[in-house]
Amino acid sequence: MAVVQITRIVRFNAAHRVYNPALSDEENQRLFGKCNNPNWHGHNYTLEVTVEGAVDPITGFVVNLRDIKQVVEREVVEHVDHKNLNLEVPFMAGTIPSTENFVLGIWRVLAPAVAPARLARLKLWETENQYVEYDGR
Amino acid sequence: MAVVQITRIVRFNAAHRVYNPALSDEENQRLFGKCNNPNWHGHNYTLEVTVEGAVDPITGFVVNLRDIKQVVEREVVEHVDHKNLNLEVPFMAGTIPSTENFVLGIWRVLAPAVAPARLARLKLWETENQYVEYDGR
């Protein structure tokens, strides 16, 4: 049975500050530079959500993307779009909002929510020259 | 011996309707929504064809991309460009033209045709926010 992957791309924007409250101001500045600006900065994020599975012979689909879109909207976009990642996003509470931690946070909420489809990979672009990927390993 | 992957991207456009003739009109509408329009709709498709192998020390190539381009043109593009996927494409006959089935159909014609190069992956974009991948698993 062929295993096919299908990906939906969503876009949102948010503010954040890369900052570890357990460190001194000097140490934060040394590690994170201008990303540590206490007045915040922000990004247009692009998120690629990949699920995989066998193709259903009735629909020709691995999964109805309409359902995936609703899940991603409800579990991710509504919580992060036009928000502050340090202050307002439940699944980011207590973590440094680096792109790495952001993708792991999204994985934690999406992996159970897309079932029975299997979440295969997330790819999160922070700028057009930088992205992070995670596949559940 | 290093295994390198090389990808060629081609573009074409086609009409289709996501529709299962074994189901009632109501069921088709419920499952496929506006993609089920009996008057058709269409897309600009982008196809990424990836082959892999060792690098030939005489040419520096895994395979001469000129040959891959000719194969993809002859086996895929000529059959689908400016065509109707439901009515006119031999390798799609009898299948629902979802993106998943489309990529599986392209794999069936390309995998033998690119030999002795090994087809490693297909990535088919239906819109700029949606793509399907298959690697032969």
Add this chain to the structure above:
Amino acid sequence: MAVVQITRIVRFNAAHRVYNPALSDEENQRLFGKCNNPNWHGHNYTLEVTVEGAVDPITGFVVNLRDIKQVVEREVVEHVDHKNLNLEVPFMAGTIPSTENFVLGIWRVLAPAVAPARLARLKLWETENQYVEYDGR
């Protein structure tokens, strides 16, 4: 008073056939080639809608883009997305659905609908290598 232009981009897809019913089949084929396929073909269209005016000192906006988005959705996207441009689109009735005529049809419905904002330019991409522009001249 500075005149600023603001542009909103929307995307949709549709089927069409470039065909003039007043001409013979041979003449249609000679003029339009594979774009004349009677089984249709289709595209992902990208439409850039530009309006212009002075900046409102209360809002900082030429116009609230939320309003422009609603107008474009209601007047254009709902009528063309996942549709057949030859058979189903009221503002295209009686015209050959070339990209040029398509952009003129969209202008006719949008120019009055965006008032009091002034429609300054439409740019319609049919493929990533081809677009048409109209500015009301």
Add this chain to the structure above:
Amino acid sequence: MAVVQITRIVRFNAAHRVYNPALSDEENQRLFGKCNNPNWHGHNYTLEVTVEGAVDPITGFVVNLRDIKQVVEREVVEHVDHKNLNLEVPFMAGTIPSTENFVLGIWRVLAPAVAPARLARLKLWETENQYVEYDGR
């Protein structure tokens, strides 16, 4: 003497809130919706800076782009990259940081700074679906 335009593109990111302090919270919310989030949000901005003039027969250039890049870096990017447009950008003080006002603010600092080259147009992308243009009219 032919007049040629040359454009340099730069990218930066920033936080902002679309908010008019002269209005009530309710009125700000009604006008600006989620863009009014008091915890900020942000964007990756793309700025296209176009200058024009005759081609210098010694260099083949309208202007040495190396000089334009330095001017844009010094006058714009250093003041806005990883900054808060409401709180930290001198040329935005006292204005609502809409994209329209942002492009007018950049024009005010760049037009004299690129002389003797003539600033012909600014195009500022806030998201990949939205941009503002100004040409000095």
Add this chain to the structure above:
Amino acid sequence: MAVVQITRIVRFNAAHRVYNPALSDEENQRLFGKCNNPNWHGHNYTLEVTVEGAVDPITGFVVNLRDIKQVVEREVVEHVDHKNLNLEVPFMAGTIPSTENFVLGIWRVLAPAVAPARLARLKLWETENQYVEYDGR
């Protein structure tokens, strides 16, 4: 009679060196820096060719793009693709191959060749962050 613009995009690559043989080596290095490398460097160029006119009621076209594509292929692409702009391109002979002079050279060969269509604008991308435009002024 509405005036519509239609644009065709072509891509090619070439080698060049920005160098004025009338200047000393030191002066060339000071003006052109690494672009003056005597061992050459190169680019993937993207050229947008815009023609304009009234829409023909028989075809719905300003001009049949098939004809424009052939003209651009024959007059430009065949002479520059995989070529050296300093050594091999007839319409660049005797000029410094800056992007500005390149676009003016292309204009000189294309403007008469697209007649009776009217060449309205050329836009030539040298990198994804830099482009030159000319409209015949």
Add this chain to the structure above:
Amino acid sequence: MAVVQITRIVRFNAAHRVYNPALSDEENQRLFGKCNNPNWHGHNYTLEVTVEGAVDPITGFVVNLRDIKQVVEREVVEHVDHKNLNLEVPFMAGTIPSTENFVLGIWRVLAPAVAPARLARLKLWETENQYVEYDGR
């Protein structure tokens, strides 16, 4: 411990000629066609450098991208940007500058230089329709 991948994209341009000095001129022409032009041609290359590892709880980073950027600049970009791949690039000496050999050459210099981060994948675009990938296999 989750393994996350992070990618940095850099861009540069270079001249080259696909040519094997051990073969006759006729054989080079037959194999490489216009890519064998003795007057060179060139490309804008885009390189995606992916490293992977566990997320450091102090920084939220797999690795500080600032360090990766410096390494890629020093080990790759400085040696290839605005250069001739056949004549001037130490790590390409003695190899045919195909995209395949170019990516293998970059791997050889980057893999030790990014340590202790682990180089996971390189993706090198030669044109917007062609790329090569290598992951160390």
